Amino acid sequence: MERSMDLETAKRTVDFLYEQSDGQCVATFFGGEPLLKFQLMKEIIEYSNQKYSRSIQFRMSTNGTLLDRAVIEYLKEIAQNENLPLQAKLGNSDSHSLLKFHNKGVVIDGKSVLISSINWSNNSVTENREIGLFIVNQNLAAFFESSFLYDWKDDVTSPHANAGENVTVIEGTEVYLSAIGSYDNVGIIRYLWDIDYDGQFELQGLIVTWQFEKPGNYTIILFVEDVWGNNDTDQMNIVVVRSFIVSNEEPLSPLWPLILIFILILALSVAVFAMFRRKAVNTSECF
Numbered sequence: 001m002e003r004s005m006d007l008e009t010a011k012r013t014v015d016f017l018y019e020q021s022d023g024q025c026v027a028t029f030f031g032g033e034p035l036l037k038f039q040l041m042k043e044i045i046e047y048s049n050q051k052y053s054r055s056i057q058f059r060m061s062t063n064g065t066l067l068d069r070a071v072i073e074y075l076k077e078i079a080q081n082e083n084l085p086l087q088a089k090l091g092n093s094d095s096h097s098l099l100k101f102h103n104k105g106v107v108i109d110g111k112s113v114l115i116s117s118i119n120w121s122n123n124s125v126t127e128n129r130e131i132g133l134f135i136v137n138q139n140l141a142a143f144f145e146s147s148f149l150y151d152w153k154d155d156v157t158s159p160h161a162n163a164g165e166n167v168t169v170i171e172g173t174e175v176y177l178s179a180i181g182s183y184d185n186v187g188i189i190r191y192l193w194d195i196d197y198d199g200q201f202e203l204q205g206l207i208v209t210w211q212f213e214k215p216g217n218y219t220i221i222l223f224v225e226d227v228w229g230n231n232d233t234d235q236m237n238i239v240v241v242r243s244f245i246v247s248n249e250e251p252l253s254p255l256w257p258l259i260l261i262f263i264l265i266l267a268l269s270v271a272v273f274a275m276f277r278r279k280a281v282n283t284s285e286c287f
């Protein structure tokens with residue numbers, strides 16, 4: 001037979017608690033598992049906040065088994081309504097290839113860290129002899145902070161960058177650079193291109209264009225990133241060769257008039273030589 005406190009009994013308990021206090025008190029929900037009665041908890045908290053103007057603080061110790069989206073949304077709603085710097089989310093154990101998260105540490109301001117086996121209840125330390133180690137060390141705290149931030153991500157799979165095949169082009173030609181071969185398990189949100197291999201990105205976009213004015217070998221770097229900051233890079237090479245085609249619109253070389261004069265003089269000389277030679281042959285035939 002299930003035995004459960006009803007709402008009216010819970011309200012009378014809160015009233016009694018407040019009457020016994022000096023106007024400020026703390027109520028803790030703990031196990032069994034409080035989230036088995038999540039709706040009742042919410043109604044008690046709402047009743048208390050309205051009647052006693054938030055003079056009663058509430059805490060909860062949970063094993064996390066029943067932490068579901070409804071609980072998370074409730075915590076986020078409190079954070080939003082109370083303007084609290086609080087974030088709550090369900091860890092994505094699938095993307096991390098984990099069965100469950102079982103974190104029991106605390107990182108404070110990126111400078112210190114509590115590493116412990118302590119379940120968050122009053123009994124843990126006083127009765128169960130659970131212990132923890134509190135370390136003040138920025139490097140160690142940074143390690144645990146990065147581990148936490150990794151777990152905080154919904155997606156830890158990096159995208160795959162593909163900058164395309166190497167190409168050879170003529171100087172001055174507009175080149176299309178395409179990252180269309182890149183992909184990610186969720187989606188890429190940023191495509192950046194470093195055209196001159198200096199670590200700075202000149203272009204942004206899935207498909208971009210660039211005009212190489214000087215012959216040479218160019219290494220192009222493509223950087224892609226998904227919404228969780230996972231990223232990848234790829235590179236391709238572009239060989240730019242000199243153009244030997246003279247456009248009609250380009251002015252002729254200043255040497256061209258001299259070359260034409262030279263050709264005319266040469267042709268004239270050949271003609272004069274041929275004429276004198278024919279005259280000499282005709283004269284010899286008369287004798």
Ligand SMILES: [Ca+2]
Binds near residue numbers: 155187
């Ligand atoms: Ca991803």
Ligand SMILES: [Ca+2]
Binds near residue numbers: 193195196201
């Ligand atoms: Ca650059």
